Amino acid sequence: MASEQQKTGEAKLNTMRGGPDGRGHFGLYGGRFVAETLMPLILDLEQAYEAAKADPAFQAEVTDLMTHYGGRPSPLYYAERLTDHLRDVAKTQGGSGGAKIYFKRDELNHTGSHKINNCLGQIQLARRMGKTRIIAETGAGQHGVAVATVCARFGLPCEIYMGATDVSRQAPNVARMHMLGAKVNPVTSGAGTLKDAMNEALRDWVTNVQDTYYLIGTAAGPHPYPAMVRDFQSIIGRETREQMLEREGRLPDTLVACIGGGSNAIGLFHPFLDDENIAIFGVEAGGHGMDVENGHAASMNGGRPGVLHGNRTYLLQDAEGQILEGHSISAGLDYPGVGPEHAWLKDSGRVTYVPITDKEALEAFQLSARLEGIIPALEPSHALGWVTKLAPTLPQDNLLVMNMCGRGDKDVFAVAGYLGIKL
Template identity: 75%
Template sequence: MNEQAKPNSFRTGPDETGMFGIFGGRFVAETLMPLILDLEKEWEAAKTDPAFKAEIESLNTYYTGRPSPLYYAERLTEHLRDIAKKQGKTGGAKVYFKRDELNHTGSHKINNCLGQILLAKRMGKTRIIAETGAGQHGVATATVCARFGLPCVIYMGATDVERQAPNVFRMKLLGAEVKPVTAGHGTLKDAMNEALRDWVTNVEDTYYLIGTAAGPHPYPEIVRELQSVIGRETREQMMAAEGRLPDMLIAAVGGGSNAIGLFHPFLDDTDVRIVGVEAGGRGLNGEEHCASITAGSPGVLHGNRTFLLQNPDGQILEGHSISAGLDYPGIGPEHSWLSDIGRVEYVPIMDREALDAFQLLTRVEGIIPALEPSHALAEVIKRAPDMAQDQIIVMNLCGRGDKDVFTAAKHLGVEL
């Protein structure tokens, strides 16, 4: 832990320069700086504007379907208590899911997209671009563009286009132009590279709707604040259900938007343990993983300083995950800071563990999760049996698994 950086409150960042300790900031081309500064100015005005807040709340309620339920996973809880009993333990924490997969478009991504499309309109932008990995952010972006009548271009790695075909079709149905990116391994990093190139070329009319809590300041703060509706609702729902806060929060972390949305409202509640789950891929011994905090080092990528997968010369490694949404060799800068100061624990989960969890939840609770929250679920399966039965875990079930059935079938050797 970096003791000197430890704050009185864990919810105060970023500072005026966009830094969370040594992480964050703005590392962008000079061409983009005026637009970034305009965005920061518009965001500062919007977040204190009652009309902006009221419009987001109305859209969240009547378009997205918020609040999303907090669901007590009774059968999963009993299953994990049976496991504990077989191991000679008396534990087995109660497991709750924050069910953001029930949102319109099937994930947490819509929370951020609605807020940013309103910012784009306030700035007078007439064209939207975005990057996507699993396709959920692409679908959410295409959805809000259809809702507000704006054209959009979605950059998506060619590898992800193939493994997330249902979402590609959904984006096209919604009117988006999907541009496959063949550079690199054709995954999320490469899609973000192409989106940034587009933005530099079309700064006058284009708004870049970033999908995760990364990128140059103020994007990490914007995405965090728009996604924090998850954590705020969870606090209220837990108090209503149990009369107290949970003992542990768990969420999957790629770039980190769903996780920071759940975590942020609880950061100053130091009795609540917080765990972020990274993609361990095929193991941490080689390069076939995306565990940026667990196995990475600080560097600069996509406009911010954060933990990255890189070689000794600073070249970004490609990484790997069974989950397209976690297949990113970096992480949002606030997560890097929270790890550095010791407030949040970050752990890896392997592909095979996530796939096992994916199948278990489907069979036990009748809920098919996306492969992203399946990583978080695998960590729940590990931790719950070692916790007391009167303790509570809340996990963010941030996406539904419709998009991943073909990927899962392929890895399970099932022909469709």
């Protein structure tokens, strides 16, 4: 039976889509679990962000940058050949369905992913606060590239923490960061992936509290980061609403996005949360399979609540509460947790979270390239993997939007290796 606290949290979810509450909680999740040294910085950041949100000049500046530098709005593209293919699949299964599939093409943004949206907002906030040094963590490298890009644009030094494992498998993005003037710090602790990079970035921040701004890339971390990242990324969903009304005369029936920490997903989902007739799916990294011990990174399908990186959320843990490393073929989804708003949405039942394996993501990667001439990143390939399962079960008048949140330039050599393609 649900506790009174859980019931209260669920009631708030139904009436406060714009959350979190004043302490940074989404129901039972979120909050600020940080070192005493960092608490004044977190409070200053919250105050600065609230002031910036209320300042029309700040909003206008960010909008101008997103339009003329970031390349927004990104197109809403009807994936006609993929739609036809999955309708044929439906026929082979004895059905007559097959949703009409659209891609929200955020991979066409400057730097090749949705990450630039959040970085343009936060770099302006850092400048507004008088910070003179930027640090960030990155997994797939797309956030690192976006941070290095905005720092180059505004003449600020930056250091990027990246797991050594990810440095190896995402070499093209590492080269881009260097070319943009960033210092890339490989992290060799743990499994050398995103969790470990975030640990090192937090240690840096504690050491350099006066002049440094930590530009977090995902909708996780201590309050106000989850809400702030969501707010900057929600331009994805707002544009999708307008574009779908223009293209089809109505809102979509189904939304799909991949989820590691969850910034691209919450950016698409949030403007639609009050439209309760719209089905929403977040796609986690199923890795080698949910039945393989420590073989996946699907924290909401294979984890339980705990505290990591300043917030309470779903985490991959062992019986003693130690954080597991997890696994994904995709560096951007290889994280043992998830943003706290997603944890809240899972418990409420508003969003359904499903796993897709490495193998299924690779198949979807090839399908997109072959049918649509779009080479996706391995992250949205997971979302597409779920679309290939879901779309044939839906009626043909179902309008499905998937967020194509990153392009596959960074992954082509890794995928070639997985597929045995000799270069």
